[in-house]
Amino acid sequence: DGGITQSPKYLFRKEGQNVTLSCEQNLNHDAMYWYRQDPGQGLRLIYYSQIVNDFQKGDIAEGYSVSREKKESFPLTVTSAQKNPTAFYLCASSGGPPTGAGYGYTFGSGTRLTVV
């Protein structure tokens, strides 16, 4: 079945360490996105990529980095420069033939990152 896989589901990081969150899709979608959710807040866009080898900053890119070397993969690195990294991170993709909901996003199941 096609979908998006995020790993790991839970991640603990020590302060000062970089950590990479994985996002893989087999939907043949061109565009991929990373969002962050904090308690009581909506999803905020970190980075997005509309095509391989290209990506753009979203609204809260500081302290994060991404790469898009393959169409299927869009890993997110949370660097030590991110002041408040504890959050829930969601990856999504879009593109391809429309579904019953048009060109809606397909989301992964998320990674909960905790800084200890």
Added chain:
Amino acid sequence: ILNVEQSPQSLHVQEGDSTNFTCSFPSSNFYALHWYRWETAKSPEALFVMTLNGDEKKKGRISATLNTKEGYSYLYIKGSQPEDSATYLCASSKAAGNKLTFGGGTRVLVKP
């Protein structure tokens, strides 16, 4: 309106009752309005994508309307059931691409 806003933040509905809630979005440079349902411990699931003023979409007991001139959309749940309990997200995109800006969500709890 500069951001996407949803109201109320949460609501409790008795099983069998109907309910509705609002999404407000910037009406300038509007391209599309999305609705998603996000159940606990699951991934958000796309419900509707609407682009035209006056659009109405329906999926089972859930329907949505769109007013692009005044920048709002309503989501309706008819005859609410416990399985409708979820957070409902709306998001809008501008003409430049499909990058979505999300609202804070409306959390719906249907009580048996």
